[in-house]
Amino acid sequence: MTRYSIFSLARNALAHRPNWQRAWRSPDPRPAYDVVIVGGGGHGLATAYYLAKEHGVSNIAVLEKGWLGGGNTGRNTTVIRSNYLWDESAHLYEKALQLYEGLSQELNFNIMLSQRGVLNLVHNEHELKEMSRRVRAIRLNGIDSEILDRQAVKAEIPVINISPQVRYPILGASIQRRGGVARHDAVAWGFARAADARGVDIVQNCEVTGIDVANGRVRGLQTSRGAIAAKQVGLVAAGHSSLLAAMAGLRLPIESHPLQAMVSEPIKPVLDCVVMSNAVHVYLSQSDKGELVIGAGIDGYNSYAQRGSFQIIESQMGALLELFPSFSRLRMLRQWGGIVDVCPDASPIVGKTPVEGLYINCGWGTGGFKATPGSGWAFAHTIAQDRPHALNAPFTLERFSTGALIDEHGAAAVAH
């Protein structure tokens, strides 16, 4: 693999024929692997990378039914933060954020991490008290978080409307200054390139159609490109997790919902942080191209269609204009949907399954992108050691039987 550097850039810029290499191979699947990861999104690719790097496993394949990062990895609003209330979530998301902070150097791939700060707005007295509690809990976990009053919010975001004469007046905000955004495609591509360099086979257009289980142990997979034997299998398929788990006879506490997002036409720099509001329910940031990237909540019904209903977009726009009346003349450029896997407690499942050698990483719902490296790091440990790391030990499938739920609904600073 050619290292990307200022010299390789200059060499190729000046060359008559630029000699950029393919970032990763496109091998045919071999008949057998030690570990097969199902799902070539950010989480799956990160798992393969950390398995190879941290645990010395080299005989790995990542199977992707479409193209790399074509699912939720390329459909989210790219927000990264770790300001979670509960200790279990805070530790896991903070691990992810710390990995993100060194990821461009580690992967030798610019993921365009921009720690521009994430503001969570507060619109009423109750939220103010809740936010104050949350900020203190987050700081006790060693994660940066501050409280801003109304005027400080205006100073951070001059374009925001802080008039008290609106239905949801802004009373303040919490801010995590280390939060921000990253280029989501680059995260997938960077992990893919780095994993490939360590010998991981990344197989695209390869759909898993069956999971072979014998005597309670996983033996391999049936795929659209033939049977593949595997000693260990990790399922990292987000919205389609229930379908994959059913192939191994498992039921999951997951429902798949559409989550819609959109971007506006590009405008000059107007917003240099990420703004989220729970009460009016919208979140937005401005991309480097100048487009406003806007997201909100899930559609209420189950779906696998990667599209949702129009009234969700309408309420999202209403919320946006409540905060930023000056955006009313903006035109929206594109709108899309992804299929998110929602758990009853809005926390992920990262761990073992009742089938030996079969591991599952799913249920990230609306918040998966920010966790990508941490999720892959912890899941790689779980597969390599056949037991969870302390970071993901609370996020078992068994918690739904034991009752040790990690209830992040509402606690996670934004509704799901």
Place this chain on the structure above:
Amino acid sequence: MLLIACPWCGQRDESEFTCGGEAHIQRPPDPDALSDPEWADYLFMRANPKGRHRERWCHTHGCGRWFNVERHTVTHDVLSVYRMGEAPPDDRDGDPS
């Protein structure tokens, strides 16, 4: 946006309704007799099919009544609507899946 035929009010926009998730989940007659995994299965585990899905909907901003809808989770077609307590229609003509 979906068009849903409320059994009492007729065709209305989806925005008048609330989706209540998977239908026909029976509360176990004797919860004390269940093991923890069996109770978890009743409380949390869901079919989440890709295709036909039977679910409960409530006409929140209309008559306020609950009813069942059979809907396709890829095409979003509303295949049938039937009242609470009624058996799901067995008509399977024109399977869109």
